[in-house]
Amino acid sequence: MNQKKATEEYIQLAHGSGGKLSHDLVSQVIVKEFKNPILDTLHDGAKISIGGAKLAFTTDSYVVKPRFFPGGDIGKLAVCGTVNDLAVVGAKPLYLSAGFVLEEGFYLDEFKLIVRSMAQAAALANVQIVTGDTKVVERGAVDGIFINTAGVGSIFEGVDIDVRRVKPDQAIIISGYLGDHAVAVMSERHGLSLPEEIVSDCAPLNSLVKIILETDPSTVMLRDPTRGGLATVLNEIASQAGVGMLIDEDELPVKPSVKAVCDILGFDPLYLANEGKLVVIVEEYISRKVLAAMQSHPLGQNARIIGKVSKEPAGQVGLITGIGGIRLLDMLTGEQLPRIC
Amino acid sequence: MNMKDSAYTKRAAGLLTEGISRLGAKPMRIMEVCGTHTMSIFKAGIRRILPETIDLVSGPGCPVCVTANDYLDAAVAYARLPESIIATFGDMLKIPGSHSSLLAEKTAGADIRVVYSPMDALALAAENSGKQVIFLAVGFETTAPLVAATILAAKKGGVSNLYFLTAHKLVPPALAALLKNPLQSKKIDGFLLPGHVCAITGTKAFEFLSEEFKIPAVVTGFEPLDILEGIYLLVKEIAAQECRLLNQYSRVVKENGNKDACRMMAEVFRPAPSNWRGLGVICHSGLVLKEEYGDFDALSSLPVELFASVEPAGCRCGDVLTGSIRPPECPLFGNKCLPEHPVGSCMVSTEGACAAWYKYQAGRWQF
Amino acid sequence: MCLAVPAKVVSREEFLAVVDVAGVTRNVSLMLLPHAKVGDFVMIHAGFAIETVEEEEAGRILELLQELASYEHER
Numbered sequence: 001m002n003q004k005k006a007t008e009e010y011i012q013l014a015h016g017s018g019g020k021l022s023h024d025l026v027s028q029v030i031v032k033e034f035k036n037p038i039l040d041t042l043h044d045g046a047k048i049s050i051g052g053a054k055l056a057f058t059t060d061s062y063v064v065k066p067r068f069f070p071g072g073d074i075g076k077l078a079v080c081g082t083v084n085d086l087a088v089v090g091a092k093p094l095y096l097s098a099g100f101v102l103e104e105g106f107y108l109d110e111f112k113l114i115v116r117s118m119a120q121a122a123a124l125a126n127v128q129i130v131t132g133d134t135k136v137v138e139r140g141a142v143d144g145i146f147i148n149t150a151g152v153g154s155i156f157e158g159v160d161i162d163v164r165r166v167k168p169d170q171a172i173i174i175s176g177y178l179g180d181h182a183v184a185v186m187s188e189r190h191g192l193s194l195p196e197e198i199v200s201d202c203a204p205l206n207s208l209v210k211i212i213l214e215t216d217p218s219t220v221m222l223r224d225p226t227r228g229g230l231a232t233v234l235n236e237i238a239s240q241a242g243v244g245m246l247i248d249e250d251e252l253p254v255k256p257s258v259k260a261v262c263d264i265l266g267f268d269p270l271y272l273a274n275e276g277k278l279v280v281i282v283e284e285y286i287s288r289k290v291l292a293a294m295q296s297h298p299l300g301q302n303a304r305i306i307g308k309v310s311k312e313p314a315g316q317v318g319l320i321t322g323i324g325g326i327r328l329l330d331m332l333t334g335e336q337l338p339r340i341c
Numbered sequence: 342m343n344m345k346d347s348a349y350t351k352r353a354a355g356l357l358t359e360g361i362s363r364l365g366a367k368p369m370r371i372m373e374v375c376g377t378h379t380m381s382i383f384k385a386g387i388r389r390i391l392p393e394t395i396d397l398v399s400g401p402g403c404p405v406c407v408t409a410n411d412y413l414d415a416a417v418a419y420a421r422l423p424e425s426i427i428a429t430f431g432d433m434l435k436i437p438g439s440h441s442s443l444l445a446e447k448t449a450g451a452d453i454r455v456v457y458s459p460m461d462a463l464a465l466a467a468e469n470s471g472k473q474v475i476f477l478a479v480g481f482e483t484t485a486p487l488v489a490a491t492i493l494a495a496k497k498g499g500v501s502n503l504y505f506l507t508a509h510k511l512v513p514p515a516l517a518a519l520l521k522n523p524l525q526s527k528k529i530d531g532f533l534l535p536g537h538v539c540a541i542t543g544t545k546a547f548e549f550l551s552e553e554f555k556i557p558a559v560v561t562g563f564e565p566l567d568i569l570e571g572i573y574l575l576v577k578e579i580a581a582q583e584c585r586l587l588n589q590y591s592r593v594v595k596e597n598g599n600k601d602a603c604r605m606m607a608e609v610f611r612p613a614p615s616n617w618r619g620l621g622v623i624c625h626s627g628l629v630l631k632e633e634y635g636d637f638d639a640l641s642s643l644p645v646e647l648f649a650s651v652e653p654a655g656c657r658c659g660d661v662l663t664g665s666i667r668p669p670e671c672p673l674f675g676n677k678c679l680p681e682h683p684v685g686s687c688m689v690s691t692e693g694a695c696a697a698w699y700k701y702q703a704g705r706w707q708f
Numbered sequence: 709m710c711l712a713v714p715a716k717v718v719s720r721e722e723f724l725a726v727v728d729v730a731g732v733t734r735n736v737s738l739m740l741l742p743h744a745k746v747g748d749f750v751m752i753h754a755g756f757a758i759e760t761v762e763e764e765e766a767g768r769i770l771e772l773l774q775e776l777a778s779y780e781h782e783r
Binding site for chain 2: 013021158190249265266299319320321322323324325326327328330
């Protein structure tokens with residue numbers, strides 16, 4: 001059958017990559033059915049109100065392969081990913097749930113390592129895992145272990161992270177090096193030996209977010225560029241807010257070794273998943289102060305102002321290249337790397 | 342080794358761009374032969390800073406795009422063979438055949454593996470002795486020697502379950518055919534030549550452009566500054582009404598190329614007529630396996646039932662590949678033909694002109 | 709598919725070499741470049757070294773840029 005038909009009738013790997021097909025699946029199938037204004041905001045976490053308390057609620061599933069990689073493992077990722085999704089809604093992450101689907105025959109020792117890693121990550125993030133579930137399915141029905149975590153947090157007083165507040169002339173900041181996580185995960189798959197400096201950046205970002213919000217409670221936007229990378233996240237924000245963006249390629253922090261892996265394998269660091277980075281949008285007048293605050297935190301030492309929000313062209317992101325040219329920075333179409341997080 | 346300081350890069354780029362604008366005052370059309378150049382030019386944002394007088398058109402330099410549907414259809418047929426593993430470069434996955442694509446076959450359960458080197462296919466054959474591994478050998482002179490070397494290694498190792506579905510093509514005959522083509526509607530004033538093809542063949546393989554056709558050409562590298570320099574040298578040549586072959590990429594490309602690579606290609610392959618989308622059948626423009634290596638040739642040693650191929654209705658890839666139209670001028674561009682569901686290969690190949698134009702939205706994007 | 713990356717040959721054993729690009733190492737075949745030596749810079753493409761890379765002729769490009777810069781002063 002042709003590709004168009006295949007895409008319409010079957011789930012493709014690309015539907016899970018965080019790019020355009022993922023988007024279409026979510027908006028045209030899932031959001032359409034579940035229908036409610038909270039879901040329509042399509043941020044990483046949902047903002048809900050219960051008896052006057054302003055809370056954030058989120059969930060994520062983890063299928064990364066290999067399960068252990070330089071700098072982390074599926075368990076650490078499962079905790080940090082959900083903690084970060086709460087943090088970027090402007091919330092203090094409080095409680096997590098952990099659901100496991102295990103394959104018959106999975107090594108008990110490996111499971112113990114993963115669970116311990118989750119406990120350590122939770123302690124680091126200052127959250128508690130308070131409920132969960134474990135299912136076992138027959139050999140072959142899942143690949144080893146799949147983990148789902150959901151989380152709840154309380155939104156900081158006076159903070160309103162909302163894509164509708166993104167406006168022209170605001171500054172865009174990235175908290176550090178791009179592409180490290182994806183490269184750390186995929187290097188094993190492709191027979192590349194990496195220098196010690198490349199490890200997954202997997203980390204809980206709530207303490208960095210706290211510093212940012214203390215410096216500027218009117219921070220406009222926070223996102224963590226996971227699947228689909230920085231380019232996808234910027235495109236999502238631009239399109240939801242109806243604004244343009246101009247990014248300076250020379251300001252984007254990428255380690256030479258990460259660039260080398262990308263050159264060899266034909267990837268683009270701007271589309272690679274990060275698990276410990278933040279995109280921050282603030283008003284221009286306070287951007288340098290926020291940058292300094294970020295740089296004083298261990299997870300933000302290499303933060304840079306990478307560009308600004310613009311009026312035109314609405315919904316799109318432009319990149320000023322190293323030679324002074326300019327090009328469109330599109331959203332990811334298709335799949336770059338399966339099972340990266 | 343490359344002076345990568347960003348201030349230097351911007352300064353050098355500025356000077357080269359000014360030089361191009363100064364010399365490129367009258368309209369001229371330059372063909373970027375290689376699909377990788379098309380992509381790199383967009384990626385560096387070069388189209389936006391060139392003067393309007395310079396028309397950069399894409400050429401037939403996308404080996405996947407210039408190969409007709411029957412190749413992909415054969416690949417699909419092999420994918421459906423029981424106990425077979427297809428080993429392929431990643432960008433072949435989405436290329437549409439007459440009725441299916443490798444990605445669709447993979448979704449439906451075929452064993453298709455993306456590899457980065459033909460040597461990976463050799464490794465797959467060794468690890469899966471009970472199965473047939475078929476490598477999709479597509480590419481120009483940059484890739485053919487790699488396949489040749491792999492076949493020589495396979496023969497030496499006595500490997501008997503590795504096959505190659507070959508569609509290698511040669512660039513110089515295609516350019517000659519392009520220039521002799523009576524249907525060629527747009528006059529080309531100069532060529533940017535593919536640096537890595539030339540690294541193998543040597544610059545002398547392209548001297549005919551200067552000697553026979555009196556058209557200037559510059560062998561160009563792929564870094565943004567390489568390309569700007571290549572364009573500058575070419576524009577200077579055109580403006581001076583000269584027609585020399587120049588070598589911007591001299592740090593990699595020599596006059597005689599890589600003799601070891603050429604020798605291996607000649608050992609394993611022989612030239613044959615080949616069908617190029619947009620250009621028709623061109624003599625001596627393709628490579629087929631010599632008889633001594635026939636055991637590795639998929640079509641003769643592992644025959645499979647092939648079904649009739651149809652070219653996609655309304656597809657203008659052929660015209661895009663000869664530089665006769667720009668991708669947005671194809672009526673299917675951006676509506677019926679999209680990266681998610683392409684009609685022709687130019688929209689999904691990593692070196693496809695349509696893919697580049699769609700992804701970077703024509704390059705002259707205003708804001 | 710013309711993508712090739714410059715890398716430094718770190719070690720070689722017969723036709724197999726280890727190359728280094730900014731600290732990232734991998735194995736490549738030297739079947740197409742049998743005379744490559746440790747310390748050479750080579751272009752690697754799809755698992756093979758296809759050509760050696762000479763030291764960038766700094767003189768050549770700087771001369772070109774100086775020539776171009778001279779036009780700036782004329783304006």
